[in-house]
Amino acid sequence: MIYNLSEMFKQSLGFSKQLEINNFKYNYYDIGNVKVQKSVIDLTKTDKGIWISGTIPVGIELNCSRCLEQIDLDLDINLNEEFLVDDGFINEDSFTIDKDNHLRLDECLREYIIINIPLKPICSKKCKLMNY
Numbered sequence: 001m002i003y004n005l006s007e008m009f010k011q012s013l014g015f016s017k018q019l020e021i022n023n024f025k026y027n028y029y030d031i032g033n034v035k036v037q038k039s040v041i042d043l044t045k046t047d048k049g050i051w052i053s054g055t056i057p058v059g060i061e062l063n064c065s066r067c068l069e070q071i072d073l074d075l076d077i078n079l080n081e082e083f084l085v086d087d088g089f090i091n092e093d094s095f096t097i098d099k100d101n102h103l104r105l106d107e108c109l110r111e112y113i114i115i116n117i118p119l120k121p122i123c124s125k126k127c128k129l130m131n132y
């Protein structure tokens with residue numbers, strides 16, 4: 001999930017372009033397998049870096065909080081985040097663009113997925129039908 005944005009840094013402030021994300025699978029140590037769906041996000045050059053915004057649909061695998069059966073859950077992840085050019089002075093919590101102008105989307109996407117994961121997922125087959 002690494003994208004080279006060198007071309008954008010040759011452009012003036014406010015320049016924007018679209019970035020195509022292709023289908024792929026990614027394995028996170030804490031979320032597990034994530035199926036990233038083909039999508040397009042917007043990139044805009046700011047005075048500090050690159051602003052990214054757009055929606056990336058993902059599929060994740062969870063276990064039902066009642067019967068523990070696997071659930072395939074589709075989520076639309078709405079990204080809205082500024083990636084800062086790493087000048088050596090930015091704080092550790094920021095998403096950064098490295099000195100080779102690479103934007104790494106994996107950690108950002110991970111945090112957004114975690115925010116969107118339901119706390120107690122319930123499978124639709126059995127558990128949603130049984131009124132506890």
Ligand SMILES: [Zn+2]
Pocket residue numbers: 064065066067068069122123124126127
């Ligand atoms: Zn269940």
